[in-house]
Amino acid sequence: MAAMVNLLPWRDALRRQRLRFWALMFIGGLLMVALNLAVNVAMNMSDRALNTLWVQEARRLQQALTVREQRLAADAAQRTALAQILVRQQETRRWSLWLAAIGDALPEQAWLTALEWQGGALALAGKANRFPALAALDRALAELPGLRRGKPGATLRDADGRWQFNVQLLPGDANATSP
Structure with missing residues (x-):
């Protein structure tokens, strides 16, 4: 097996x-x-x-x-x-x-009594001995370069016989229109 x-x-x-x-x-x-x-x-x-x-x-x-x-x-x-x-x-x-x-x-017969700067304008107040001095002042201010006239102010005669004036000047060209 x-x-x-x-x-x-x-x-x-x-x-x-x-x-x-x-x-x-x-x-x-x-x-x-x-x-x-x-x-x-x-x-x-x-x-x-x-x-x-x-x-x-x-x-x-x-x-x-x-x-x-x-x-x-x-x-x-x-x-x-x-x-x-x-x-x-x-x-x-x-x-x-x-x-x-x-x-x-300023002419010789005119002088300033006050200067005031307000709102971008220069206000001038003054007196003049004679009325022609005011006209000369107005012409002289109109010829200033760079300034122009603003609102016209009052022109009065005081008790002493002097002319009181108020002028407003604005910066800018004199030929520009006033506000």
């Missing part, structure tokens, strides 16, 4: 080989999941760190921009104030020249 072949050790070896294969596959899958999780955690941490840096840099830039805007606003305000000062100085120089010209244009 033929000898019997025992297949049990072979089956046991095959079973162990399959068990090792599937155990390695399972452990490999777990290792892949763990590795993927570790990579994701590391990427999230680096993204958070990068986002934190971006936020900090954005805040720093915003603060720098705010400081720069404040400086620019202060510079603009200073330039505006300086421009206003220059305009006032030019206007003061212009009126100084006009007042000197008015003083030079």
